Amino acid sequence: MSRSCKAALLGIVLFGWAAPALADGFANVGRPATPAEIKTWDIDVGPDFAGLPKGSGTVSRGMEIWEEKCASCHGTFGESNSVFNPLVGGTTAEDIKTGHVAALKRTDFPARTTFMKVATVSTLYDYIRRAMPWNAPKSLSDDDVYAVLAYLLNLAEIVPDDFTLTDATIRDVQQRMPNRDGMTTAHALWPGPDLPGMLAKPDTANAACMTGCKPKAELASQLPDHARGAHGNIAEQNRLIGPVRGQRTGPDTAAAELPSPALALAEQSGCLSCHAVDTRVVGPSYSEIAARYRGKNSADALVSKVKAGGEGAWGAVPMPPQDDLSIDDAKTLVAWILSGAPQK
Amino acid sequence: MAAIVRRTYHKRDKDTGSEPEGIQTDMSNLRPTGEATPRTDPLVPGADIPNADIPGADIRAGRLRRAPENFLTADDVRLVGKGRRDFLRASFLAAVAAGSAAAPGSLATAAAATGDGVGDPNILNPTPWGSSLGLPVAANPYGQPSKHERGLVRRQSPGLTQVPAASVSFAPLQGLFGIITPSGLHFERHHQGWQDIDPTRHRLMVNGARPDFVKTPKVYTMDDIMRLPPVSRMHFIECGANTGMEWGNVAVPTVQYTHGMLSCSEFTGVPLRTLLEDCGADLKAAKFVLAEGGDGSSMTRTIPIELVLSGEVMVAYGQNGEMLRPENGYPLRLVVPGVQGVSWVKWLRRIEVGDRPYATKDEAVHYIDLMPDGQHRQYSSIQECKSVITSPSGGQTLLDKGFFTISGLAWSGRGAVRRVDVSTDGGINWTQATLQTPVLSKCLTRFTLPWNWDGRPALLQSRATDETGFVQPAYGQLRAVRGTRSIYHNNAIQTWQVAESGDVNNVQIL
Incomplete structure (x- = not known):
């Protein structure tokens, strides 16, 4: 049975997938893509350089573009760690010979730069063309991309100062990439069969032991004290109810976010059943009221109106008297309404 | 004191x-x-x-x-x-x-x-609330959680990244129930910021790396895609770097930050296979597809054709009954069940059928796993079987001695979870937990175990086994093979230490 047949069978068994029922397929759904459309969007460049556009760029032209469009994030020499991880550094002339970046074996090496990791120069051309500059992706011409990449390769000491990167010379550059042989597909984490050296089985093999599985449980690592408060106040990242609470690991910020006391008073007093801040519910919105009465020295009259109720000022629906509301609370509410009914 | x-x-x-x-x-x-x-x-x-x-x-x-x-x-x-x-x-x-x-x-x-x-x-x-009139209908036209739940939100881990547009926010697993992640709490990972795309202007193109791979390269509008026969399926999505901060040692305090690049939704869309067939793709010559996003990063990832042929890979527009959220790829994203989140390309604009992997930036610079010998594993994609106890979990304090329910999540990129065992003594003895239904392939599974806490120190662990028989590894086993610098694919057994005070803290046991 062919691979695709097996997969199709698997699909039917597992997912109930089946071919479309209608003989004529999905009539009038989708349309053929035009050559111009495909050319515009199909910009990927593969490790075999399929899709690579013709063009060229020099190191010196690349430096000009770099300083204008790239250095602010990546640093003048691609070394900056302030916005993104460094692009350049950590590779040697010896690495260029061997195709393996030796520093990757060192556990004490502080960083992993792009050139320490990347095996394929096509990746860099593809990515710069599709996604850079950061805030204006796809704005570089194909030649600009060649130039910027030439400059980067020069910073990484892979090509000389007078180098011109072209769709032809990029193939020679591939043979000088410091980590060109640094990738392996000898693992079991690829969900298809087509990669060289793939492992058939996962690389760990724990067993589901149930009792007396080891003599004792030793702690290998605990959260350092200095990290305890590094993620804010965990008490505020947990629920108020339930079987647990969050530990207090920082100052309470909730108080600053509390809603306005007057809003709570309005809610508690039932005002919000008929009024909202910006929209007319049963009665007028608070912004309408504020617009009509603000600056007219009408606070006292409004307090009386709130207490006694009224009818007619905003339509036929009467406002009931608020006997339970104290004068002080009524004053608080009126002042709050006239100030625009802020939420906080 | x-x-x-x-x-x-x-x-x-x-x-x-x-x-x-x-x-x-x-x-x-x-x-x-x-x-x-x-x-x-x-x-x-x-x-x-x-x-x-x-x-x-x-x-x-x-x-x-x-x-x-x-x-x-x-x-x-x-x-x-x-x-x-x-x-x-x-x-x-x-x-x-x-x-x-x-x-x-x-x-x-x-x-x-x-x-x-x-x-x-x-x-x-x-x-x-019992002695007043409540609010009218549609006071919140799009309903919001109670104000008392405002602590349970997506959060960033300070210092993890330098730029918030190329960063991560973590889902608050410590407070979630069941297996579905509310869409507003779904974890985020953006490579060049998120966009809210005009769906009427969004297009999906299907073409071939060579002309003979796809007979008729086509363009689909959202109208077209939403006319096609839909499927709805529940799947987890986990970032390959989830738990990546903990490869070498304990680094973060709570399950939100250790495991929160994990979410689970019901996705609705069209099997990618349907579109490839509609375009006349040569499914025998094809070995891989490239998925490409429509945002600024136009992020690309290679997918093996087997997953497409099986009907699993989906071009999805729906999430939990509504359209995808913009942060999750509105109006169209790829769903690649069992595979790390980076392959679930958001704002999907193009599928290219090809015959070799593409070595894209996120397959050649990032999402490669550094091994002790200095080689990087490339195209590592499957999220292997993993589990974590979410309650009680790090940074929490137990209310009191007595009865609790230990509750957590288990999942496997290779299929369904078969069983979960829980230990309260750091892995010396284990008890089989109850799996809540549904138990679905490549989907989160909720497990529970009743527990009477006697007030003495405890070390809580969970250990999942999937339908292939694979058992989630301990840290010692994982590090013996992969070292501590991999960043990606850390599926080790998590330990929460319960102190006599009731405080629960993040620790590691080898």
Whole structure:
């Protein structure tokens, strides 16, 4: 049975997938893509350089573009760690010979730069063309991309100062990439069969032991004290109810976010059943009221109106008297309404 | 130095000052290091609730109490450290005797709660919500969670990334139930910021790396895609770097940050295979497809054709019954069940059928796993079987001794979870947990285990086994193969240490 047949069978068994029922397929759904459309969007460049556009760029032209469009994030020499991880550094002339970046074996090496990791120069051309500059992706011409990449390769000491990167010379550059042989597909984490050296089985093999599985449980690592408060106040990242609470690991910020006391008073007093801040519910919105009465020295009259109720000022629906509301609370509410009914 | 008093809610007699019935004291709360965790009720419960002014209203916040620092002297603390179990009782009574002088929120105030001996004021007194008119319909046209749930939100891990547009926000797993992640809490990972794309202008193109791979390259509008026969399936999505901060050692305090690049939704869309067939793709010549996003990063990932042919890979527009959220790829994303999130390309604009992997930036610079020998594993994609206890979990404190339900999530990129075992002694002995239904392939599975906490230190672990028989590894086993610098695909067994104080902390056991 062919691979695709097996997969199709698997699909039917597992997912109930089946071919479309209608003989004529999905009539009038989708349309053929035009050559111009495909050319515009199909910009990927593969490790075999399929899709690579013709063009060229020099190191010196690349430096000009770099300083204008790239250095602010990546640093003048691609070394900056302030916005993104460094692009350049950590590779040697010896690495260029061997195709393996030796520093990757060192556990004490502080960083992993792009050139320490990347095996394929096509990746860099593809990515710069599709996604850079950061805030204006796809704005570089194909030649600009060649130039910027030439400059980067020069910073990484892979090509000389007078180098011109072209769709032809990029193939020679591939043979000088410091980590060109640094990738392996000898693992079991690829969900298809087509990669060289793939492992058939996962690389760990724990067993589901149930009792007396080891003599004792030793702690290998605990959260350092200095990290305890590094993620804010965990008490505020947990629920108020339930079987647990969050530990207090920082100052309470909730108080600053509390809603306005007057809003709570309005809610508690039932005002919000008929009024909202910006929209007319049963009665007028608070912004309408504020617009009509603000600056007219009408606070006292409004307090009386709130207490006694009224009818007619905003339509036929009467406002009931608020006997339970104290004068002080009524004053608080009126002042709050006239100030625009802020939420906080 | 602070201490904590746990007590059961019970009738008390403040007038006589006699020993309140049912009060349990526990002196074991002092941290072994001598450093105490200051503790208070989170979010100042009740502060925004009108009846918080009612004496004793804070009883509703549970039994966990603010530390009574105000009556513990340095000498007292030393006594406590020596294990004088009768100490607190004496101090407690002294505090009660001090009566009205105590600060709000202290034990004395709590003591006044039921001073009338009649009952809970939340029952005896009218509540604002039970004695007033509620809000009208559609007051929130798109409903929002209760204001009391505002702590459970997506959060960033400080210092993880330098730029928020190329960063991560973590889902609050510590507070979620079941297996579905509310769409607004779905974790985020953006490579060049997120966009809210105009769906009427969004297009999906299907073409071939070579002309013979796709007979008729086509363009689909959202209208076209949403006319095609849909499927809806529930799947987890986990970032390949989830738990990546913990490869070498414990680094972050809570499950939100250790495991929160994990979410699960019901996705609705069209099997990618349907589109490839509609375009006349040569599914025998094809070995891989490239998926490409329509955002600024135009992110690309290689997918093996087998997953497409099986019908699993889906071009999805729906998430949990509504359209995808913009942060999750509105209006169209790829769903690649079992595979790390980076392959679930958001804002999907193009599928290219090809015959070799593409070595894209996120397959050649990032999402490659550094091994001890200095080689990087490339195209590592499957999220292997993994589990984590979400309650109780790091950064939390158990309310009291007694009954709890240990609850957590298990998942596997290779199929369904077959079983989950839970240990409370750091992996010496294990008990099989109950799996809540549904138990679906490449979907989160919720497990639970009843647990009576006796107040002694415990080390909680969960260990999942999937349908292939693969058992989630311990840290020692994982590191023996992959070292500590991989960043990606850390599926080791997580340990939460429960201290006598009830504090739960993140630790690692090999």
